[in-house]
Amino acid sequence: MTLLVFIAALLGAMAIGVPVAFSLIFCGIVLMSYMDMYNTQIIAQNMLIGADTFTLLAIPFFILAGELMNAGGLSKRIIEFAITCVGHIRGGLGLVAIIAAVIMASISGSAAADTAALAAILIPMMARAGYNLPRSAGLIAAGGVIAPVIPPSMAFIIFGVAANVSISKLFMAGIVPGVLMGVVLIITWMIVARNDKVETLPRAGWSERGQASAKAIWALGMPIIILGGIKMGIVTPTEAAVIAAFYALFVGLFVYRELKLADLPDVLISAARTTAAIMFLVCAALVSAWLITAANIPNEVAGYIEPLIDRPKLLMLAIMVLILIVGTALDLTPTILILTPVLMPIITKAGIDPVYFGVMFIINCCIGLLTPPIGVVLNVVSSVGRVPLGQVIRGVGPFLLAQVLVILLLVLFPQIIIVPAHWFY
């Protein structure tokens, strides 16, 4: 019952146009009143202490790194590199989009930032070459959500903090399923776009490829620094994020020279605002997370699911369906923060590997970024690529289905995540 009140208040506020962060605060107020423990200090304390977490500092630093990567010309180099490699193949620009998406995912922690860079450069090119516009937009949206699965990832950081699971391990475990998502998207694209009448780009000569690779090498070095730094034992994820930002700054200023010192204030301010928007929402979600825990709802939910506790695969399937449903209406961050305290005790009780669960949880939330009514990545593609939202939603259909199949595959064969994860840590 408490859970129903919670959902009704949240969705009701969101429906009448209250921004998500304020809807979450409103929902906290309703929940407190319903639980007969109304106290304004609960809101203030949870929100303010929520931001006072060192691990979450990785968020602004990865956002800053992403902004510097876009402003310093690193993203452009990566896309150019992919074009010279596979641009000449039939359906090649779709391949370019996914390959670039996977590479950028290993640098940036945010789906929105990656999708924006991909959509800005590739959608006009694909439209000119004669690709079906809605489908191209859909593919780019679907490729953009690989970002939170392949490390670095803000989603893993938020989950790791909320669930008390090693962020380094989550990072390492995300690599294989992230690449798998890319492969499945390429296959789907090859099937659905096989009859498009398109011009292919001229095949790039080896010298051209060599040049593009040489230019991209600095950008391609970034994932090695981030992952290598964490894996080899030099830094914590928060520190890796800062190093990534300084690296992107260095390359943009001195190697590609597309960034000028005078641009820096705008980049900083933009990253700061993005951080504030995300963190204010995180803080607001923490109020509800606290109330849900204090009301002992996790135990209540665990009671319903109890019969499934001995059948981990069935349990995972049920949980995945739940997350999928919640993810249509809620964005990644609130979904993680609200569901983690509810689900984590059940996962522990059922003996499911928390790192495996974390990766599955995040993949599932990423699919939510592609579903209406709230799907940020859809909005990004629509506004940056100038494609009407309805068309993007239509175009993303087959790719969405493909990613749901990936989830199903990973529920049936958890080894796909668990086994390679152990190679990395």
Place this chain on the structure above:
Amino acid sequence: DFKERTFRVSNGVNEDHPNSTGMKAMQVCLDEKTGGKMKMQGFWGGSLGGDLQATQAVRSGLQEAVLTSSSPLVGMVPALGVFDLPFLFRTPQEAYTIMDGPFGDTLNEKLDAVGLVNLGYWENGFRNMSNSQRPIKTWEDFEGMKVRVMQNNIFLDTFDNFGANATPMSFGEVFSALETKAIDAQENPYVTIDTSKFYEVQSYLSETKHAYTPFLFLFSKAIFNSYTPEEQQALRDCTTVGRDVEREAIQELNKESLEKMEKAGLKYNTIAPADQDAMLEKSQVVYEKHKDEIGADIVDDVQAELKKQRAAQ
């Protein structure tokens, strides 16, 4: 007479910690004294927020109780810094006599002044070192070692004073920082080193016993005062029952944890009494530096009482 009451007790540690054993014994006692009317609900692993957040919530009357380590609270009750002073106690019995006696009451008054009723001193225990470099036998062995410490100036100064590089870091990041060798060493009671799996990424375990920190069972003063005297007394008595069970359980578990970690291949060593004395001697500057902020009377008191105790033996 007793009312139906359920109160929330926040714990930073996980449910497999002896605090849970202590709380179970405390609940049995409460059931007997209140006819099952007073129920505790434990929240584990910081699910209601970290120790500091939970304590602030208790002070504000947002939640009833917290079972917290003393160190994070130094910012609100500076006198609690006395437990962070290096090499103050030598045995748990010394600590018990001090905490359960008049000195403990003096601290309780200071806690009361900030809205916290301390129902009792439970045991967190002696803190010991683990690291990935070398066995620590003398203070010189700390030279150049990157040691994670709590966000606490006394710990920072203690290790810096030994020539180590003390790095404050939140508990949640310690495992991955040790694993990746971003830091070399950490210090905690054996049970914590075991249950947090730190030993999996460490090679040496040295029984430095450099600090004895208690857990405080803190109740919200605002809420406590709304209870009847009988209820208050039941809470006080049963916290003491829980305390004794918890102290015994944690001693036992400390032994088990040590055995387990040795079996896992960690090299274990104790410190020779002379070297221990040298460490204390070397640490006198830390005592001097922090004496004023803890309160000179507090530091003098505890040292005088300890001297009396040791002389009596």
Place this chain on the structure above:
Amino acid sequence: MKRISDLFYRLLDIVLGLLLAAMAIMVFVNVVMRYTMNSGFAMSDELSRFGFVWLTFIGAVVVHHHRQHMGMETVVSLFGRGGRLFLMGLSDVMIVGCAAVLTIGTWKQLPINASMDAPVSGLSMAWVYGIGLFAGVGIILITLERLFRLLTGRMTEAELGAFCGEMDILDTLPDDNSDLRAPDVREHGK
């Protein structure tokens, strides 16, 4: 009046940029020092966290001013002009309520935070968490001004469009910086 307000938000932007830069430099220098000089800057962890709290809550006001807090427009966009205006008013009233709760709560917590100092830097926690007052009051004032314009029939079409998710006018892209260059929304509508 408009010029003063623009100047004020420009100033807040500068504060945000400086906070982020300071946080990044502190953490970065700390890592570098750990490897080169085998020492560290003990306050770096604490001060960068406090910068983060300020960044989040000052930023929340700036983001609210630019209507960049993410929302769901699917339902409101189904309504006609009258319905949209009504929902916009209702949603603003709810925002004022939420911000008021944050403000009152922060105010009541202030004495408790004032009686506690940060363990390493010794900074009073009232300074750190007091920023909730700025965020709460700032959001209330911005929203009241909007409500006032709504009730007196002076809400611009551009803002109403933005409320309903017509993104040609306002990008809700979370990491969008276009409005740093683009003219202010209100000018756009006139």
